[in-house]
Amino acid sequence: MEGVVEGMRSGNVDVVIGTHRLLQHTRDFKNVGLVIVDEEHRFGVRHKEAIKSLRSEADAADTDRHTDTTHAEYGAGRTARMSLITTPPAERLAVRTFVSEWNDVVIREACLREIKRGGQVYFIHNRVEDIARIGERLTALVPEAKIRVGHGQMPERELEQVMLDFYHRRFNVLLCTTIVESGIDVPTANTIIINRADRFGLAQLHQLRGRVGRSHHRAYAYLVTPPKAAMTTDAVKRLEAIDSLEDTRRRLPLPRVVLRLRGAGELLGDTQSGQIQEIGFSLYTEMLTRAVKAMREGKDARLDQPLDAGVEVNLHLPALLPEDYVPRRASAPDSVPAYRQCTPTCPRELARAASRTGRRPGSRPEPGREIFCRVAQLRVSAAALGVGRWMRADGAGLSAGYGR
Secondary structure, rough: OHHHHHHHHOOOOOOOOOOHHHHHHHHHHHOOOOEEEOOOOHHHHEEEEEEEEHHOOEEEEOOOOOOHHHHHHHHOOOOOOOOOOOOOOOOOOEEEEEEEEEEEEHHHHHHHHHOOOOOEEEOOOOOOHHHHHHHHHHHOEEEEEOOEEEEOOOHHHHHHHHHHHHOOOOOOOOOOOHOOOOOOOOOOEEEEOOOOOHHHHHHHHHHHHHHOOOOOOEEEEEEEEEEHHHOOOHHHHHHHHHHHHHOOOOOOOOOHHHHHHOOOOOOOOOOOOOHHHHHHHHHHHHHHHHHHHHOOOOOOOOOOOOOOOOOOOOOOOOOOOOOOOOOOOOOOOHHHHHHHHHHOOOOHHHHHHHHHOOOOOOOOHHHHHHHHHHHHHHHHHHHHHHHEEEEEEOOOOEEEEEOO
């Protein structure tokens, strides 16, 4: 470590790869140009404060297997640029997930199926105290398997040798704790069994399941739980939600699932701190976007000026989407995003909105066509001309008002 630090001070080292230990030497870098943080959500408050000191002097990028709610908020507010890779690799198959109680027959069949096709198995048991007992039970249950144990309390060299032997396929069942949660890539391991899955968080289960299915073979994940009556309500919800993340092409983003489980909180309630409850969340987001845009352009934000209310269009025509076209649900009304699609602010958004709405099942109703063809196009044209208001008089003509 001393040689690395000396190279950082002198500038002889171009790229440094390390753990959070590097954050103890933030002042030793001679000239930092780029900081890349992997698995950013695992760092604590003190570590993130040290990272912030580096961000002020260099470009920074955070990479993560899943986007947490903080990054989603940064992306929505345009305070940070965010890119999502949602396309799975070629020939990658979704991991089949099963949730059930401990069943000797199921566990034996799962292990034997993987072993017979030349694969390997992860068996996750996150309690070092009785991991040996679980190993004895597995040995009696699947005598055909070669089982080794690995956990964080083992000597470093011994644990390293176990992981190397597993990678080189010298045994086929690895009984271990969550030390394999990240940084492990074994393409031949395509079955994972997680004991007491009710004790894991949603993101942790998502990470563990990602250890398998890293090749073109079908992978399987078995979540072993106690009886449903013995689990907490939150644990049951987590296990139900992990099924919605199964298909790599259709799954919901993890932050959205977490928000469904935890709830979004009272954005405008009495418990909200700060001044956001005085102005409303939508107005706050608009003010934040405006301030960030002004700072990037090197201009004064001028937050004391009234915000742009958009172009007012009044054609005295019905502008409602019927409920049989957009079904309304009490939990998540679908009409809100549909109406937002009909209110673009530029020609590019207008074309994109027309394409999205055109792909909806069923034909577009007449009221929706009126919104699109008249209101949306007039709003975009008026914004380009600096018109603040389009009004339809009693006759057939239109009157335009300038100034907003």
